Amino acid sequence: MTNSLSYSTQLAQQARVAATALANVTAGRKNAWLRRVADTLRDDATAIVAANAIDLDAGADSGLSPAMLDRLKLTPDSIDSLASAVGQIIALPDPVGEVIEGQRRPNGLYVSRVRVPLGVVFFIYESRPNVTIDAAALCVKSGNAVILRGGKEAIHSNRALQAVIEKTLVAEQLPQHAVQLVESTDREIVGHLLSLGNLIDVTIPRGGKSLIERVAREATMPVIKHFDGICHVFVDASADEKMAVEITVNSKCQRPGVCNAAETLLIHQAAAPKLWPQLAKELQSRGVELRCCPVSLAMISNGKPATDEDYATEYLDLILSVRIVESIDQAIEHIRRFGSAHTDAIVTNSVESAMKFEAEVDSAAVVINASTRFNDGGELGMGAEIGISTDRFHARGPCGLRELTSYKFVVRGEGQIRS
Amino acid sequence: MTNSLSYSTQLAQQARVAATALANVTAGRKNAWLRRVADTLRDDATAIVAANAIDLDAGADSGLSPAMLDRLKLTPDSIDSLASAVGQIIALPDPVGEVIEGQRRPNGLYVSRVRVPLGVVFFIYESRPNVTIDAAALCVKSGNAVILRGGKEAIHSNRALQAVIEKTLVAEQLPQHAVQLVESTDREIVGHLLSLGNLIDVTIPRGGKSLIERVAREATMPVIKHFDGICHVFVDASADEKMAVEITVNSKCQRPGVCNAAETLLIHQAAAPKLWPQLAKELQSRGVELRCCPVSLAMISNGKPATDEDYATEYLDLILSVRIVESIDQAIEHIRRFGSAHTDAIVTNSVESAMKFEAEVDSAAVVINASTRFNDGGELGMGAEIGISTDRFHARGPCGLRELTSYKFVVRGEGQIRS
Numbered sequence: 001m002t003n004s005l006s007y008s009t010q011l012a013q014q015a016r017v018a019a020t021a022l023a024n025v026t027a028g029r030k031n032a033w034l035r036r037v038a039d040t041l042r043d044d045a046t047a048i049v050a051a052n053a054i055d056l057d058a059g060a061d062s063g064l065s066p067a068m069l070d071r072l073k074l075t076p077d078s079i080d081s082l083a084s085a086v087g088q089i090i091a092l093p094d095p096v097g098e099v100i101e102g103q104r105r106p107n108g109l110y111v112s113r114v115r116v117p118l119g120v121v122f123f124i125y126e127s128r129p130n131v132t133i134d135a136a137a138l139c140v141k142s143g144n145a146v147i148l149r150g151g152k153e154a155i156h157s158n159r160a161l162q163a164v165i166e167k168t169l170v171a172e173q174l175p176q177h178a179v180q181l182v183e184s185t186d187r188e189i190v191g192h193l194l195s196l197g198n199l200i201d202v203t204i205p206r207g208g209k210s211l212i213e214r215v216a217r218e219a220t221m222p223v224i225k226h227f228d229g230i231c232h233v234f235v236d237a238s239a240d241e242k243m244a245v246e247i248t249v250n251s252k253c254q255r256p257g258v259c260n261a262a263e264t265l266l267i268h269q270a271a272a273p274k275l276w277p278q279l280a281k282e283l284q285s286r287g288v289e290l291r292c293c294p295v296s297l298a299m300i301s302n303g304k305p306a307t308d309e310d311y312a313t314e315y316l317d318l319i320l321s322v323r324i325v326e327s328i329d330q331a332i333e334h335i336r337r338f339g340s341a342h343t344d345a346i347v348t349n350s351v352e353s354a355m356k357f358e359a360e361v362d363s364a365a366v367v368i369n370a371s372t373r374f375n376d377g378g379e380l381g382m383g384a385e386i387g388i389s390t391d392r393f394h395a396r397g398p399c400g401l402r403e404l405t406s407y408k409f410v411v412r413g414e415g416q417i418r419s
Numbered sequence: 420m421t422n423s424l425s426y427s428t429q430l431a432q433q434a435r436v437a438a439t440a441l442a443n444v445t446a447g448r449k450n451a452w453l454r455r456v457a458d459t460l461r462d463d464a465t466a467i468v469a470a471n472a473i474d475l476d477a478g479a480d481s482g483l484s485p486a487m488l489d490r491l492k493l494t495p496d497s498i499d500s501l502a503s504a505v506g507q508i509i510a511l512p513d514p515v516g517e518v519i520e521g522q523r524r525p526n527g528l529y530v531s532r533v534r535v536p537l538g539v540v541f542f543i544y545e546s547r548p549n550v551t552i553d554a555a556a557l558c559v560k561s562g563n564a565v566i567l568r569g570g571k572e573a574i575h576s577n578r579a580l581q582a583v584i585e586k587t588l589v590a591e592q593l594p595q596h597a598v599q600l601v602e603s604t605d606r607e608i609v610g611h612l613l614s615l616g617n618l619i620d621v622t623i624p625r626g627g628k629s630l631i632e633r634v635a636r637e638a639t640m641p642v643i644k645h646f647d648g649i650c651h652v653f654v655d656a657s658a659d660e661k662m663a664v665e666i667t668v669n670s671k672c673q674r675p676g677v678c679n680a681a682e683t684l685l686i687h688q689a690a691a692p693k694l695w696p697q698l699a700k701e702l703q704s705r706g707v708e709l710r711c712c713p714v715s716l717a718m719i720s721n722g723k724p725a726t727d728e729d730y731a732t733e734y735l736d737l738i739l740s741v742r743i744v745e746s747i748d749q750a751i752e753h754i755r756r757f758g759s760a761h762t763d764a765i766v767t768n769s770v771e772s773a774m775k776f777e778a779e780v781d782s783a784a785v786v787i788n789a790s791t792r793f794n795d796g797g798e799l800g801m802g803a804e805i806g807i808s809t810d811r812f813h814a815r816g817p818c819g820l821r822e823l824t825s826y827k828f829v830v831r832g833e834g835q836i837r838s
Binding site: 020023024103105109111116118119201202222240242243246247249250251254336354358359360362363364365366367368369370371373374375379380381391392393394396397406407408409410411412413414415416417418419 | 524537777782786788799825836
């Protein structure tokens with residue numbers, strides 16, 4: 001225990017020193033590093049795939065599901081995609097040094113608010129090893145040092161990727177501790193790192209609910225949390241039927257296992273009789289199990305009754321809760337009661353409904369006439385993201401480069417004093 | 420204990436409901452309320468002064484210092500100033516609904532980031548009763564419900580001020596629980612409220628270090644902390660002497676008891692021989708005790724030797740730590756080691772030094788050729804402030820209306836789905 005505490009403290013102190021050095025590195029030098037990371041990933045693909053094979057074998061032996069093994073797997077093609085993703089981060093503007101706003105005060109002082117890095121980020125994530133590279137690239141580009149703690153299933157893959165990161169940091173003369181991987185799979189280390197609020201500025205956990213709850217409970221520094229996505233599509237009385245079908249099907253089926261997939265469909269009672277039976281068929285033909293309120297259940301075949309617990313569940317699967325509502329107010333009330341304030345969409349042709357939904361639904365993303373699946377850093381124009389925050393504090397929704405920054409006030413005068 | 424927990428939960432639930440209702444109230448209605456608060460404060464000044472007299476008597480009996488009694492005291496004149504301060508908040512733009520940024524995506528989606536209130540604020544503060552009105556005005560204008568917990572020394576004054584707030588909320592048909600005062604002085608209630616992270620969005624403690632430490636330890640929601648201000652003035656080799664004297668004297672003496680007053684003076688060795696003896700005299704003539712490094716001590720009369728502990732102390736008094744440094748790098752290193760990243764100023768005529776100081780000193784406010792005393796919401800052009808954050812997360816430096824907000828993404832489409 002003492003050993004793992006001193007190891008954790010050493011990691012954090014090294015990150016602190018690296019963060020100070022990194023804060024003023026120019027975008028040109030950070031981009032040169034990103035370019036070298038992309039090139040080296042491609043050059044070293046064979047070694048990375050070999051390391052990944054050890055994880056895949058161990059995963060198969062320990063009974064990981066095929067879906068989990070698929071998430072874990074790296075191939076020359078997926079490594080090439082990863083290198084391309086790093087290339088895209090080069091193109092994003094450096095957030096550090098951005099003047100967020102500025103003014104000249106009546107007394108002649110120039111006051112500006114300038115973006116600075118947060119400092120040291122502790123990033124905890126689960127099995128997908130490509131996240132290792134994404135997180136390192138985003139943190140370094142935003143001037144932060146990062147301590148990476150990946151899943152133990154991916155430890156060999158992560159070590160191989162970290163080898164790329166370390167040698168490229170050295171080659172580009174950036175602080176070598178700008179990115180550190182927790183080498184040990186010892187679970188105690190996470191607790192120790194979470195206790196170091198004086199050295200680490202923010203913890204970002206990405207993974208299952210129990211991980212995030214543990215981190216929120218133990219952390220002595222701010223946490224950017226990523227909780228449930230219980231996302232809704234509300235089909236208003238005036239909705240275009242074709243649009244309603246397409247948006248509902250896309251929101252539910254395009255990638256059901258992710259946080260911005262829809263879990264509940266609400267339909268205005270005026271639209272339901274004509275729309276719902278047809279929409280239900282479309283969903284069922286794609287293998288979606290429908291859990292319905294009594295009214296919607298009576299209109300279709302092969303539905304199941306829904307419980308309140310269903311409405312409060314993030315299925316992450318081809319299951320959809322359905323409810324027919326009397327009004328937009330009842331829909332908004334349902335979203336407030338059962339939703340998780342992540343992503344909620346309305347399909348409507350009524351300006352009044354669109355404005356009301358936008359104003360009264362207080363979710364990280366409120367979507368009018370489009371799929372819930374658009375709540376994503378890339379789709380919203382922020383470039384890559386390190387996660388999607390379900391918090392209201394500091395950052396909400398997708399967290400890209402800017403969300404990994406703070407700011408400072410710069411005040412320039414000619415001798416002004418306060419009277 | 421059960422009673423105080425159920426009382427706390429009731430306060431928080433009422434605040435939650437009020438926050439939802441308040442989130443969409445127009446600026447016009449919020450400003451009408453502020454106008455009525457200002458008018459009613461003036462109308463009810465006699466009753467407020469009478470309530471305040473009870474606190475003043477009790478304070479004198481319990482041995483509050485004259486300075487504390489002075490902070491506690493309300494007069495018709497100070498109530499008039501308070502009403503004017505409320506009037507100034509009317510003039511500030513409503514942050515809620517501000518479109519922070521927006522773009523049209525290649526697929527035709529309109530994406531914007533729109534400012535929304537944080538929700539429910541728990542504000543804990545000490546004896547000055549005028550803070551009650553400031554905090555209520557700022558929170559309501561930014562669309563937040565607030566639970567106010569003032570000091571027990573000011574409870575009668577705060578109740579009289581809260582009576583003004585409540586009757587004006589009712590008169591203007593705003594949610595009556597938008598502002599609630601914790602009526603009891605029971606210390607347990609603070610702990611209970613800090614445990615209600617599911618109902619309260621942020622806690623802002625303003626007061627002594629032990630209060631803030633307790634809140635940071637116990638809170639289950641984010642906290643905007645306001646820790647030490649160990650602020651520095653660095654006089655560079657090239658500084659204008661007159662400016663250096665004026666800025667140092669103003670930073671130290673204009674109001675020594677506040678967080679943005681200077682606590683340490685650093686002087687470049689090239690400037691010291693000519694400047695320091697003269698500056699020391701100016702400071703000593705204003706009653707400032709000088710605690711000096713050996714070199715600076717030898718150059719003046721009546722100085723005292725400084726210890727490392729002195730350099731790490733926020734005096735909040737007419738005491739100044741002094742050190743002569745060999746270089747700007749040594750000054751920056753000193754500020755990193757001993758400072759609190761609050762407010763640090765340089766006096767220089769060198770562009771190179773100014774740029775270096777600005778880039779490498781990572782404080783909430785970095786000041787070039789002006790007094791440290793300018794790190795204040797009003798002075799920086801943000802209007803009134805609810806506190807000055809020493810955190811890097813969410814808000815740094817003065818916290819005005821905008822810093823009491825979050826945002827949501829609004830995505831408008833014409834049927835877009837994700838492929």
